[in-house]
Amino acid sequence: MTSTSGETDPRVVRSRARVLDAVAYLLVEKGVRGVTVEAVMARSGVARATVYRHWPTRQELVLAGLRHLLPPPVPPIAVDGTLAQRLTSSLGELARQMSVEPWAHAIPALLEAARREPEIAAATARFVADRQAPLRAVLREAVEGGALPPVDVELALAELLGPFVYRRLITSEPLDEALCANVVEDFLRGHAARDTADAVAGLSSPGATAHDGPPTTVEG
Amino acid sequence: MTSTSGETDPRVVRSRARVLDAVAYLLVEKGVRGVTVEAVMARSGVARATVYRHWPTRQELVLAGLRHLLPPPVPPIAVDGTLAQRLTSSLGELARQMSVEPWAHAIPALLEAARREPEIAAATARFVADRQAPLRAVLREAVEGGALPPVDVELALAELLGPFVYRRLITSEPLDEALCANVVEDFLRGHAARDTADAVAGLSSPGATAHDGPPTTVEG
Numbered sequence: 057m058t059s060t061s062g063e064t065d066p067r068v069v070r071s072r073a074r075v076l077d078a079v080a081y082l083l084v085e086k087g088v089r090g091v092t093v094e095a096v097m098a099r100s101g102v103a104r105a106t107v108y109r110h111w112p113t114r115q116e117l118v119l120a121g122l123r124h125l126l127p128p129p130v131p132p133i134a135v136d137g138t139l140a141q142r143l144t145s146s147l148g149e150l151a152r153q154m155s156v157e158p159w160a161h162a163i164p165a166l167l168e169a170a171r172r173e174p175e176i177a178a179a180t181a182r183f184v185a186d187r188q189a190p191l192r193a194v195l196r197e198a199v200e201g202g203a204l205p206p207v208d209v210e211l212a213l214a215e216l217l218g219p220f221v222y223r224r225l226i227t228s229e230p231l232d233e234a235l236c237a238n239v240v241e242d243f244l245r246g247h248a249a250r251d252t253a254d255a256v257a258g259l260s261s262p263g264a265t266a267h268d269g270p271p272t273t274v275e276g
Numbered sequence: 277m278t279s280t281s282g283e284t285d286p287r288v289v290r291s292r293a294r295v296l297d298a299v300a301y302l303l304v305e306k307g308v309r310g311v312t313v314e315a316v317m318a319r320s321g322v323a324r325a326t327v328y329r330h331w332p333t334r335q336e337l338v339l340a341g342l343r344h345l346l347p348p349p350v351p352p353i354a355v356d357g358t359l360a361q362r363l364t365s366s367l368g369e370l371a372r373q374m375s376v377e378p379w380a381h382a383i384p385a386l387l388e389a390a391r392r393e394p395e396i397a398a399a400t401a402r403f404v405a406d407r408q409a410p411l412r413a414v415l416r417e418a419v420e421g422g423a424l425p426p427v428d429v430e431l432a433l434a435e436l437l438g439p440f441v442y443r444r445l446i447t448s449e450p451l452d453e454a455l456c457a458n459v460v461e462d463f464l465r466g467h468a469a470r471d472t473a474d475a476v477a478g479l480s481s482p483g484a485t486a487h488d489g490p491p492t493t494v495e496g
Contacts, residue, residue, distance in 0.1 A: 087307075087388065161391070164384060164387040164388040164390075164391055165388050165391075167384040167387070167388070167445055167446075168307060168384040168385050168387070168388040170384075171381070171384055171385075184446055184447070208458070210447075210449065211439075211455070211458055211459075213442075214438075214439035214442050214443055214447075214449075214455070214459075215435070215438075215439055215459065215462060217438075217442055217446075218434075218435075218437075218438025218439035218440070218441060218442035218443075219431075219434035219435055219438035220438070221438060221441055221442040221445065221446055222433075222434050222437050222438035222441045222442070223434055223438075225387055225441065225445060226387075226404055226437075226441055227404070227430075227434075229430065229434075235431070235434070238428070238431055239431075239434075239435065241466075242435060242463070242466035242467065243462070243466065244466075245465065245466040245467075246461075246462035246463065246464075246465040246466030246467075247462065247465075247466075
């Protein structure tokens with residue numbers, strides 16, 4: 057015999073799933089303002105009392121629908137591989153998540169709602185921070201290990217993630233492997249070059265230990 | 277005596293301005309879906325017949341309100357100055373425009389509406405293309421003049437504009453002079469470094485003419 061109470065009651069599980077699917081559909085198709093208890097009841101066929109028992113407020117219903125809609129957390133980046141490989145892998149995973157429907161479709165509606173509703177803004181900020189975490193860890197570790205000169209990690213995140221956000225939200229160009237590879241390549245060259253310039257200016261830098269050859273010189 | 281017909285009739289000018297202010301207010305506060313003829317009449321105090329005489333459809337009303345709300349076109353970038361100065365100046369102007377209220381406040385609502393309404397999407401695409409044009413011109417000219425190695429201009433736009441879009445829409449960090457300077461500096465170093473690598477790989481490049489000294493060599 058299986059338990060028939062609480063979360064494991066198959067009827068409860070089914071009606072919760074139907075409600076969450078309905079909220080996710082409404083979020084994507086109508087935006088956050090489209091998530092009303094009436095619309096959720098109409099689409100899910102679940103009774104008002106059942107909806108309110110699980111999600112006492114509309115805000116909780118919206119947040120549960122968002123969590124249902126959002127892609128699962130990014131797996132930790134493997135510690136092996138070159139810095140370029142780890143950055144490319146981390147960006148590739150984020151690009152993939154940003155391209156998955158219906159989530160991709162819902163991003164502008166979510167940003168628009170975040171501007172109006174503080175709880176949606178807080179949920180979005182947590183979501184963004186969770187997604188940034190692996191990339192942030194790769195950057196910090198690279199600086200500590202000397203593979204990258206000291207960088208402003210927030211600036212680095214803007215330079216690495218910005219092109220993806222720009223293409224996703226502004227131009228609708230594809231977030232493909234070429235973009236990942238080019239952005240990482242240009243980022244690493246840009247920052248390695250800065251390291252060289254700093255060294256020339258007489259600044260000491262932990263990044264200097266990453267050079268595997270003698271310093272570059274200009275003849276003439 | 278002044279003309280009392282058409283666009284120059286001061287009463288017509290005043291009621292047009294009141295309607296456009298009302299549409300802009302509704303766009304910012306309620307999003308595109310908040311722009312209904314009823315709401316415009318209520319806020320502007322202008323009669324339905326007058327609204328319809330100037331803007332026969334709701335779509336035209338929304339587009340007129342957007343044009344009223346959007347900042348004026350970016351002035352052409354001065355041709356003098358170094359490439360870094362011209363890129364920084366162009367990005368600085370775009371950053372300033374992205375930060376001006378109420379436009380800054382309206383961006384997510386506009387993107388959300390663009391996803392739903394083809395005419396809003398077309399207006400947004402034209403707006404984006406107009407704003408990209410000066411930066412695109414600076415990049416093309418730099419490549420032609422040899423100040424920059426051949427670059428994928430669309431990739432370059434994503435790398436230069438992406439950090440600004442990311443901060444404006446995702447993290448709400450400031451779009452300040454430091455961001456402009458750092459993004460341009462890292463971009464130029466990343467691409468100059470690529471030029472060097474291409475030269476090493478035996479690829480010819482118009483960018484080579486930009487070097488004002490003999491080639492860099494590695495000793496050892």
